[in-house]
Amino acid sequence: MVEDYKVKVENVTKEYDLFKTQSEKLRSFFSLKNKRRVPHFWSLMGVTLTIKPGETMGLIGVNGSGKSTLSNIISGIIPQTTGRVDVKGDTSIVAIRAGLRNKLTGRENIRLKSLMQGMTNEQIDEMMPDIISFADIGDFVDQPVKSYSSGMRSRLGFAIAVHIDPDILIIDEALSVGDDTFYQKCVDKITDFKKEGKTIIFVSHSLKQIRMLCDRVAWINYGELKMVGPTKEVADKYHEFTQWFKELSKKEKKAFQKERKNVQKNFSIKKYEQEVTEQHQQENPNDKSIPSKVHKLFYGSVISEKMSVFNQILTWVVLIALVFFCLVNVSGYSLEHVFANPQLLFNPTHTLHIP
Ligand SMILES: Nc1ncnc2c1ncn2[C@@H]1O[C@H](COP(=O)(O)OP(=O)(O)OP(=O)(O)O)[C@@H](O)[C@H]1O
Incomplete structure (x- = not known):
């Protein structure tokens, strides 16, 4: 039987290198050493x-637990480090920190996002007044988005997202920054979307909003999926956890957070791949191809953000060749002469005379 889903993420991980400076990042890019000095x-x-078609899936979790990372991976803003992500249809994300180009005006953002969604200029011209009216940000629509407040960004983002009619709408904390009138307008629109059978991913810290809008909820806890299930069940458990956390002393809270973050720093992707392989082998003991299947599941659909050693060597070779040919050119000798006597590179045939 074919599984019916809109979004499927399998064994997805995301790793960030914590570079302190841009030069540290650049040095690591060209470094041939495999040793990982950067935390x-x-x-x-x-x-x-x-996530099934027509479902509203809530994502909850404490600050920094990975909700935005997951929703950004699903919407294609950032790539996963390992794992498979299958999204059936177009996504549109409304988030305070993503989705809009800061240097463009509101009106230009509307056009850009609509064009990216495959709409024609005529369709956009027709729809433009409706989007501007829904966003209700007045003359700011012709100002660069970098001058917007978080509420205004959210208004514009939401107005664009719902008007371009995506298959999957992703709302990342965007309702928490608007005023009450806008909030109600958004809730009404989300309810319409639900009635139309659209798929929605709803990220929020507000259990009230989650309980009101979601069919199921996934609780992301410090990078792991702690629980997924019917809204009431997961929301109640999460509430219990937040109450337990609130009652800890300041010192206990810090120790708990530090311990969780350490787990995230020391996570081993090799060990995790091994665990997943063993799990699959237990389910299918006679399948000898499990290790290669799991490896393909982990790395088959990801584009590495890091240069392989081969590519690094190739980059160095190209760079050295480029410098060499520049020097040959400047020296005034032919390539044949330079190969026969490399010292000529440092004794050019002529010197530059500045008039
Ligand atoms: N570009 C980045 N570089 C390094 N670390 C990052 C980057 N983006 C996110 N992180 C880290 O990844 C973790 C998850 O962040 P994410 O924004 O996904 O959490 P969240 O659950 O959405 O948090 P919040 O509720 O505060 O929005 C955090 O610890 C964050 O510091």
Whole structure:
């Protein structure tokens, strides 16, 4: 039987290198040493989740638990480090920190996002007044988005997202920054979307909003999927956890957070791959190809953000060749002469005379 889903993420991880400076990042890019001196952090440590067509899935979790990372991976803003992500249809994300180009005006953002969604200029011209009216940001629509307040960004983002009619709408904390009138307008629109059978991913810290809008909820806890299930069940458990956390002393809270973050820093992708392989082998003991299948599941659909050693060597070779040919050119000798006597490179045939 074919599984019916809109979004499926399998064993998804996300690693960030914590570079202190840009030069540190550049040096690591060209470094041939495999030793990992830069501290790194696993924002997601193997999340597997399926979202069905027409479902509103809530994502909850404390600050920094990985909700935005996951929703950004699903919407294609950032790539996963390992794992498979299958999204059936167009996504549109409304988030305070993503989705809009800061240097463009509101009106230009509307056009850009609509064009990216495959709309024609005529369709956009027709729809423009409706989007501007929904966003209700007045003359700011012709100002660069970098001058907007978080509420205004959210208004514009939401107005664009709902008007371009995506298959999957992703709302990341965007309702928490608007005023009451706008909030109600958004809730009404989300309810319409639900009635139309659209798929929605709703990220929020507000359990009230989650309980009101979501069919199921996934609780992301410090990079791991702690629980997924019917809204009431997961929301109640999460509430219990937040109450327990609130009652800890300041020192206990810090120790708990530090311990969780250490787990994220010390996560081993090799060990995790091994665990997933063993799990699959237990389910299918006669299948000898499990290790290669799991390896393909982990790395088959990801584009590495890091240069392989081969590519690094190739880059160095190209750079050295480029410098060499520049020197040959400047020296005034032919390539043949330079090969026969490399010292000629440092004794050019002529010198430059500045008039
Ligand atoms: N570009 C980045 N570089 C390094 N670390 C990052 C980066 N983006 C996110 N992180 C880290 O990944 C972790 C998860 O962040 P994310 O924004 O996904 O959490 P969140 O659950 O959405 O948090 P919040 O509720 O505060 O929005 C955090 O510890 C964050 O510091």
